Amino acid sequence: MFLDKIALILAIIGGLNWGSIGIFQFDLVAFLFGGQASTFSRIVYTLVGLAAIWCITLLFRDLRDRDHT
Secondary structure, eight states: OHHHHHHHHHHHHHHHHHHHHHHHSOOHHHHHHTSTTSHHHHHHHHHHHHHHHHHHHHTTOOGGGSOOO
């Protein structure tokens, strides 16, 4: 469940970044970390992509079977 929340946060960050690119032509990640080709920017892009892949699994989980204690 903790990993799910981290993945969702990263996917939201990625979505907001893509929104800023689409609306304002401004890549916040590249701006903050020294360009799209910088090592840290590439790490952030990779983590966001992996988080999005993880979030796909959320679509196929049956949350009704979980014990909410």
